[in-house]
Amino acid sequence: MRDDREDSEVVEVATETLPLDAWHREKGGRMVEFAGYWMPIQYDGIMAEHLWVRENAGLFDVSHMGQLYLSGEGLDEALEALIPGDVKSLAVGRMRYSLLLAEDGGILDDLMLSRWPEGIYMVVNGAVKWEDIGHLREALPDAITINHFEERALLALQGPKAFDALKRHTTGKWGLDALVFMMGGPYQIGGVDAWISRSGYTGEDGFEISVDADKVQYVADLLCGEPEVKPIGLGARDSLRLEAGLPLYGHDLDPTIDPIEGDLGFAIQKRRREEGGFPGAARILGHYADGSPRKRVGLLVDGKLPVREGAKLFDGEDEIGVVTSGGFAPSVGAPIAMGYVPRDHAVPGTSVAAEVRGKRVPCTVAATPFIPHRYVRKQGG
Template sequence: MTESEFTGEEAVETATLPLDAWHRAKGGRMVEFAGYWMPIQYEGIMAEHLWTRENAGLFDVSHMGQLYLSGEGLDEALEAVLPGDVKSLTVGRMRYSLLLNEEGGILDDLMLSRWPEGIYMVVNGAVKWEDIGHLREALPDAITINHLEERALLALQGPKAFDALKRHTTGQWPLDALVFMMGGPYQIGGVDAWISRSGYTGEDGFEISVDADKVQQVADLLCGEPEVKPIGLGARDSLRLEAGLPLYGHDLDEEIDPIEGDLAFAISKRRREEGGFPGAARILGHLADGSPRKRVGLLIDGKLPVREGAKLFDGEEEIGVVTSGGFAPSVGAPIAMGYVPRDHAAPGTAIAAEVRGKRVSCTVAPMPFVPHRYIRKQGG
């Protein structure tokens, strides 16, 4: 599993995470991903996946880009490049959004959080330099973009994540005051951190932004709890696939707009009514009339995994492609997601995937494959 975030003719050396030695000391098998050496597994992807579903897993996602944006007119400026409702975002609240090109294609998917004096943004590691360049070009000079290169990012995910984290956390508000898509300043074992109740596994959990020189202290503290084990990139991928969550560069790219990507929820009612974001004509047209293709889930017959790049067929007609796929430990069977025409996107539609020259039967299925277990606001 390799992917480079760097472009150009000159080769760039693979970077290391602040916890690189820590991962290796714990038996992490390191691979190149998004321009960094990252642990793909420790004791095995299946075991790590199931541990996270039942207990709590600690993921190092410090390859992600952490940005802080500030300046006069910030909300209006961001709404000119994102389809999300930035103006209604109050302090401590988070929102999923998308960076779009002029045609409405997805340059990246990202998370926004309102901090007291600006916006904290987390973007994908594989394209963070491109994102920064795009934002610098697209936003007015009055907007300052700080790349928080000296910060690390951890994700503590699973049904026992709260119990493990609470033992070491103090803050202005109790930890259980955070519900899904909220964040705030806390201390973990005396280390200052921004903690949000969020993640990319479908489980309850938290993301923890800390200074890079303090991240090992936090990782050791959390992994000292009986519920917590370090978990690698492999299980992170199988967990997010079961949760029906797209991975940029695989399930989303510049040719796909939010409606095709099944991300219409990221465009609020006000933005739909007002427009004013890149590619609005295409996107609002697809909202009104339906998009020509759609990202869907696929349940695979049999035990043979269907991987990214497999072609999809209706009879002898090629109709689409798989963008993510593999064995789903919590489902106990292979699953996938991919793109099919709108008239093949209804759950229950029978199609086939081509694997090593053979046809494998599959069925369009609703996502997520495993129910999300986010802790939401009561009544929300």
């Protein structure tokens, strides 16, 4: 990996390895550089792995993500000055998706918050975790302590059979079935302490498991010893999240995009919409009330030719937007994409065209997700 500095000095930065690096290679993982780490892109093939997760359960290594623990007096108020989510109402064991915002309301990162008894556990994207940590340290008061859990690994067990496979090895104060979507708690997996949340990035039921790095191979072997579970790579993780309509930071979200443009208005709870007080509130709440000039949308592609990130979108001869993610969707059986179009083109059913290798490929704006989410939610919730 090369770090090109403004002064033209080129510094070689070593690509880091995950705690399970040797395990991935022994399992036949094809390793690629991603977010500064060597990570497996596939084992048996992206399509086969994708369909396995939709029907069974897959184990993903997401230890490149940043795991942070924030604590200290006034934490809730301090965090609410940086993100648009309602932190104060977050009960112990509950999770919330939120966004780290720039001064103008642009998205610096999307993240997950969990209330632990004495503080907030936060998971941020691996590609920008160091920038996030720097931003938080600079913006939060001195009374707030930020611990970076560098000695912890993070696994994601996803798919309709994930619960069955995990339950066989899990003990704790509560049964695993006490967890529903966006809840977490302390458990043991094969006697190893872990924080388990019912969450994920595939649209399927599933769990994320934070565990000490020196115990992660034991846990991975335990789970992959179950007949429902196989290791799954980055390639299928991307196609699964695309079908689920979930944005990827650095592609579908970046500092030029605010939460309403990114179709993430749900991440701004009612009290925050009424009170404001977060970065870029005037811009964001204006877009919430009146509509944003552009919006992230799904795209169904006519034909078999995949439409990739960076493809320009057209209405007739007028360039109107850009594709930010795209590829073949195994569960849909066709190419799909996400991108940004003007508000008046964002209605499902609107016809647009993507430019691919000099040709115009017809596309139709579609509601997301492309396939139904299968989260296990609280009854009546």
